[in-house]
Amino acid sequence: MARSVTREGAKRRPVAKTEKKMPRVVLKRLARYHQIAVRSGEEGQTYLSSASLANLVAVDATMVRKDMAAVGVTGRPKVGYFIGDVITRLGEVLGLVGTHDAVLIGCGSLGTAIARYTGFSRFGLKLVGIFDSDHAKVGKAVDSHLILPMEKCKSVIRIFKVKMAILTVPARVAQPTADWLVRQGIQGIWNFAPVDLRVPSHVKVRDENLAIGLAQLLYAIQQANRAK
Amino acid sequence: MARSVTREGAKRRPVAKTEKKMPRVVLKRLARYHQIAVRSGEEGQTYLSSASLANLVAVDATMVRKDMAAVGVTGRPKVGYFIGDVITRLGEVLGLVGTHDAVLIGCGSLGTAIARYTGFSRFGLKLVGIFDSDHAKVGKAVDSHLILPMEKCKSVIRIFKVKMAILTVPARVAQPTADWLVRQGIQGIWNFAPVDLRVPSHVKVRDENLAIGLAQLLYAIQQANRAK
DNA sequence: TAGATTGTTAATCGATTAACAATC
DNA sequence: TAGATTGTTAATCGATTAACAATC
Secondary structure, eight states: OHHHHHHHHSOOOOOOTTSSOOOHHHHHHHHHHHHHHHHHHHTTOOEEOHHHHHHHHTSOHHHHHHHHHHHTOOOBTTTBEEHHHHHHHHHHHHTOSSOEEEEEEOOSHHHHHHHHOOGGGGGTEEEEEEEESOTTTTTOEETTEEEEEGGGHHHHHHHHTOOEEEEOSOHHHHHHHHHHHHHTTOOEEEEOSSSOOOOOTTSEEEEOOHHHHHHHHHHHHHHHHHHO | OHHHHHHHHSOOOOOOTTSSOOOHHHHHHHHHHHHHHHHHHHTTOOEEOHHHHHHHHTSOHHHHHHHHHHHTOOOBTTTBEEHHHHHHHHHHHHTOSSOEEEEEEOOSHHHHHHHHOOGGGGGTEEEEEEEESOTTTTTOEETTEEEEEGGGHHHHHHHHTOOEEEEOSOHHHHHHHHHHHHHTTOOEEEEOSSSOOOOOTTSEEEEOOHHHHHHHHHHHHHHHHHHO
């Protein structure tokens, strides 16, 4: 009771709407909106309606409007949302502005694929070094990157003040490597090893567990066949 | 009203619990349990408690028990769940039994990385052909696979009765390629192009949109820094 | 103006958590 | 037996959807 009175009494100040932490599902949609807006912009469109976005993301139009309202993107009745606004604002919210230096650990097939992929530069991702503990790989080139020995990783992180690591090592060594990265001051780990990493709460992890995606697809196919 | 009466009146038959479709979030957890069980088994453990699973998946122990009950895995008080049961039953539910033939379309860096990766064979995934429309790539080897021309894809799908495709083509051609695959009778697409594919409802798609993962990580890192 | 679309509040739905009983 | 752990029902919480008002 007392609490609700307090809340009622307090003046509603115009808080920057980004401040409250977004739930995961919302973030996922926001990232999709952003992606669609970028692509639509490249195709020469200038406005997107909540209905069209909803259609592309397979979600209710009301939710698109709510999401947009939540991040402070305002649309125009009868027209829709201005694509420039969507890209700018969602880019801010998602933290896609500026460059993000990262190290990549593990130059196996997946690691080199990621090192070669240029699409992430759109998000400001920049690899300042790629590393492997296998000395046979050290010195080889992956596009413009030279594979460096793990021994050099520590100083690269320190010198470039790297905050983010991409982890593409075998499952077995993923956790110890992550522990080591955390000790070097890494704040975010994009993990492609099929393990759920344990890290201190100040470190953020995104587990890109591809096997889980495969399992989900196999389940869906199986369901569809069973229904028949 | 009438409906609820009908439901009440109907005898509760012991339906195989798998039949009702699992929500996405649940599936994700099930796939993780399976992964953990496999790994724990390899390490020589024989039982897993709901608490330990909950800890590894960062979820409430009650939910683990509910999930297990939902798929029909029964545990033993004071002991936990028998790892063999967990692997077998979850494998069945997720459709990880038997082999799943698949074609891979697009032998760029990500495509070849996936073609090289052997970890998915654990789920019964078997590549019966890898394809590229770039004739300069055709004939080259990716481990034990030879890159085939797209022109051959149709007959491979027909001859091997392939139901699943892995799509690792550029974003631009992803949708038309998917449309074509659907016409060839493909039932499931594992899509790595950064586009949400539109397919008929009888075709299942898993969008493995890595850029969304990156965006989510960047957001989390940004949030953590802002909080300070 | 009429119509289309955004914006917002209220209702619904479903997933998660809490509490506790059952069981080895 | 006592204790630990599973299993299940009820309460809570939060996300989604529905309804409708506001606006260009």
